[in-house]
Amino acid sequence: MSKKETKKEHFLYNFAKHKLAVAALVILVLEILAVIFLPVIMGLDPVTSDTSAFSAPPGGAHPLGTDDAGRDLLARLLTGGRVSMLIGLGATLVSVAVGLPLGLVAGYYRGKLETLIMRAADIFLSFPSLVLNLVIVAVFGSSVELLIVTIGVLHWPAVAKLIYGNVLSVRSREFVEAERAIGSSDAKILFRTVLPNSIAPLWVSLAFRISNAMLTESALSFLGAGVQPPQASWGNIIQAANNLNVLMNRWWQWIPAGLCLMLTIVCLNFVGEGIRDALDPKMKRL
DSSP: OOHHHHHHHHHHHHHHHOHHHHHHHHHHHHHHHHHHHHHHHHTOOSSOBOTTOTTOOSBTTBTTOBOTTOBBHHHHHHHHHHHHHHHHHHHHHHHHHHHHHHHHHHHHHOHHHHHHHHHHHHHHHHSOHHHHHHHHHHHHOOOHHHHHHHHHHHTHHHHHHHHHHHHHHHTTSHHHHHHHHTTOOHHHHIIIIITTTTOHHHHHHHHHHHHHHHHHHHHHHHTTSSSOTTSOOHHHHHGGGGSHHHHHHOGGGTHHHHHHHHHHHHHHHHHHHHHHHHHOGGGOOO
């Protein structure tokens, strides 16, 4: 058995011991399958209004009721979950695509590149990301694609700094010096030696970053600057709670989406903790 296979089995064994993480992963998988397949299987329409059932409570043809426009809330909950998860995952991938190479280059080459990249990261971190998101949406309009790019780009500094710190500790180790001594190119050293030994903390943080991106999207949608109706997301479904009458008397219009969002965030955080403990059991909380 190869060393790589041994590490994989060791990781899976340690992860399986984290019961909350395993349960959370199962719930997330079920959620993903539900938001992808149930709208198709059940023939749900999240956009068309039922003119005979405005703000109808749960029951009959609408198991979760309808909103003020007569749209089926079960359909909107499922399709909205698909949009919210897509934005969370997409924005995380964008932040990694931008931050990982910048952190890698800054930590390995240091000098002027390090100063330029790290100071740029500090500048990005000095501005409230939610405010910047609101400004960008106000200028360029709102769409799922724009939200993915905007949230992702504004969160690259955290990824870059995480990779940068690990590369600094790896670049001076003996095996990297040995690669330089035998004449390996910088690209080979970076991608075959430095990166594999620096990326573990990034894997640990991915679940937390996805949940953070989902919360950002939900906050923007709740404020009316995110996903725009008639397209649904958990954030703009919860926006109905802005109305005091809805908040007090029409619980079905916002509580299911709020519970789904909360459950997803909690599960993502448990999975993140499980990955952290599996990669480094010494960090496991007592």
